[in-house]
Amino acid sequence: MNEDLSKKRLGRGLAALIGEMDRVPEEKVAPVATMDRQIPIEFISRNPRNPRRLFTEGDLEDLTHSIREHGIVQPVVVRPVAGSSDRFELIAGERRWRAAQRAGLAAIPVIIREVDDRVALELAIIENVQRADLNPIEEGMGYQQLIDEHEYTQADLAQVIGKSRSHVANTLRLLKLPETVRDLITNGSLSAGHARTLITAEDPSGLANKIIRDGLSVRQAEALAQGEGGKPASGQKAAEREKDADTQALEKLLSDVTGMQVSVNHKNKGGDVRIQYTTLEQLDEICRRLQS
Known part of the structure; x- marks a missing residue:
């Protein structure tokens, strides 16, 4: 077939x-x-x-x-x-x-x-995802299993599962968190949105406990992860601080795919995607990909 x-x-x-x-x-x-x-x-x-x-x-x-x-x-x-x-x-x-x-x-x-085995695993993941029976960590582990055992790409997974590629990428990123934080996601103490703000934090476990203890929103959790008391990390631009975790993950995904710096900026009724190039060869590559 x-x-x-x-x-x-x-x-x-x-x-x-x-x-x-x-x-x-x-x-x-x-x-x-x-x-x-x-x-x-x-x-x-x-x-x-x-x-x-x-x-x-x-x-x-x-x-x-x-x-x-x-x-x-x-x-x-x-x-x-x-x-x-x-x-x-x-x-x-x-x-x-x-x-x-x-x-x-x-x-x-x-x-x-x-x-x-491959189709059986696909069916198990699809049914559980569509019934919302999997917690985000279980979902990510299922995706990773298809990648490791059956050579799936993230694009393949998005097509099979019926989710966006950014959703697949964000779910897989949760597996990078320490086990203590993953356990909090599994038992429902910490949402996936909160958890994504902690992926690059120096002390994700400590910040996760503070988020739960203080009842912080996702935006407050982002500020907390970026710097103590909501202060931005050194050298970070104001526009970058305002972007949520999903947008930052999408920027990273697009940057990884193109090999160039990509920024996504949301506005009232739309937004723009900017690809930065440093050589004419990179510009040619952008044009070639857009034409194809």
């Missing part, structure tokens, strides 16, 4: 993929084995590569109660375990699977997919 076409279709979501796979036989997409088939719950094992790591007790208890009352409304998605005729591994739906065990269900409805 054409890889670019596969990624475009995956980016449209898990439900779209499930509905389309039966209708495109010429692409040799693996057909659906069974829809809504009931499988004994003990024949299903969790996926150790699932990007979702955190399952809160409260959420599980609420879902368990709902399953006891109404059953499982949406089937889980599984794939056959290699070398076994009756064993399956979860692709998506681990929370439902866990709650079903708590509710005492003997069997649960499944959708079976014949997919490899």
Whole structure:
């Protein structure tokens, strides 16, 4: 199957993929084995590569109660375990699977997919991202897993997941933070927006605790990270101090891609993007890229 076409279709979501796979036989997409088939719950094992790591007790208890009352409304998605005729591994739906065990269900409805590790990971990330089930650190780790194991670029990820490239880049940047700060993001004490202001700070853990303790806004956190008491770092321009973390990340991304200094300036109803060049060769390169 054409890889670019596969990624475009995956980016449209898990439900779209499930509905389309039966209708495109010429692409040799693996057909659906069974829809809504009931499988004994003990024949299903969790996926150790699932990007979702955190399952809160409260959420599980609420879902368990709902399953006891109404059953499982949406089937889980599984794939056959290699070398076994009756064993399956979860692709998506681990929370439902866990709650079903708590509710005492003997069997649960499944959708079976014949997919490899790469597609299984894509599906798991897409479903969790679209359902907002992943915290930012889990999301970033899932993206990094696709990059490390399947040679994805950030542009590939943006297309597959259905997010902007800057969103992917910003989420991956959170993984550079110390584990203590990542834990604060995971448990919800610190937002991703606050955390991005700390990536280049000398003491991100200390600043993170101060942000939480004082209830600072993202803008206040940016000022705190730039200098003690909100004072700018030495030599920093006023215009740069006013830019939020997302804009600064976008500037860095564009600078890395072009190899030149790029600035993004937002105004009331728009803005401008400026690319600085130092040689005529760099100007020629800019013109070539724009023309292509």
